[in-house]
Amino acid sequence: MSSIPPARDAAPEGARPRKPRYPVQVRRVQRLTPRMVRVTFGGEELASFGRPGPASHIKLIFSADAPGTGESAQDAARPTMRTYTPRRFDADAREIDVDFVIHGEGPASAWAEQAAVGQRLTIAGPGRSYAVDSAADWYVLAGDDTAIPAIGTILESLPPSVKALVLLEVADGAEEHAAQVRSANTEIRWLRRGPDARNAGRELEAAVRRIELPVGSGRIYVACESDAMRRIRRHLLHERQFPRAHLVTRGYWRLGETDHPDRDYGEDIG
Ligand SMILES: Cc1cc2nc3c(=O)[nH]c(=O)nc-3n(C[C@H](O)[C@H](O)[C@H](O)COP(=O)(O)OP(=O)(O)OC[C@H]3O[C@@H](n4cnc5c(N)ncnc54)[C@H](O)[C@@H]3O)c2cc1C
Secondary structure (H helix, E strand, O other), rough: OOOOOOEOOOOOOOOOOOOOOOEEEEEEEEEEOOOOEEEEEOOOHHHHHOOOOOOOOEEEEEOOOOOOOOOOOOOOOOOEEEEEEOOOOEEOEEEEEEEEEEEOOOHHHHHHOOOOOOOOEEEOOOOOOOOOOOOOEEEEEEEEEHHHHHHHHHHHHOOOEEEEEEEEEOOOOOHHOOOOOOOOOOEEEEEEOOOOHHHHHHHHHHHHHHHHOOOEEEEEEEEEEEHHHHHHHHHHHHOOOOOOOEEOOOOOOOOOOOOOOOOOOOOOOO
């Protein structure tokens, strides 16, 4: 079956070129935990979607009058967009899974809470991915619930011989789902922060401070609330002298901020 090429908008001069856009429809909705919903999007145009690498991202573009966006078709200057991880991409089935944290406020969280088969939105992407180094002896992957999908894709890309320690901070025990996460050579430590989002990243930071880094050449990936990410980055670089070139940190969201930018690597922490 031939597919229609996805729309490519012209980017303004000096801006990053816009990613191709794909109209999709909700095919399945699955509640993974009380606070996490997996939505499977499908669309024929996804036949030409670029294969996403580990911890890649996509933009979900909600139409102006989609439930939860709080905007009307008339007054929305630009559609609401948020950044998510393509947890699974199946080119043959033309499907992408996205695992949404239901955190209580925000158009994307509200949309995911009411998501139903047949609803439409637009996906743009995929964005840059994380470069897994097969020469590394070990990995530490640390994140909050928003990073469980990204960490899952990194784990699936690691050579089987590489040891991985995974630190995952979630609200409570009901959120501890490790679906599709490899188990050989992987140790997962769950951390519980409780229901108050103001505590985001505290348990993760404490756990990173406690770990003894193994000998050999290691890599560390951290993705969580932005301020917590900075505290963890500062600790690793300044207190532990962990090599900068082997550390990737990402602020996936920021307490009190709407639509935190997707390019927050904490590089201001020198
Ligand atoms: C590269 C990348 C990949 C990502 N992948 C995923 C993913 O796969 N799954 C996923 O769930 N999220 C993911 N995120 C995070 C997601 O983009 C943000 O949580 C986003 O803010 C959600 O949009 P919203 O409309 O629900 O809330 P917004 O409108 O952006 O924010 C509204 C309010 O909610 C707060 N808030 C936002 N997120 C959270 C949260 N998780 N917990 C508590 N409070 C929050 C904000 O501080 C703000 O006060 C990713 C982010 C990046 C940069």
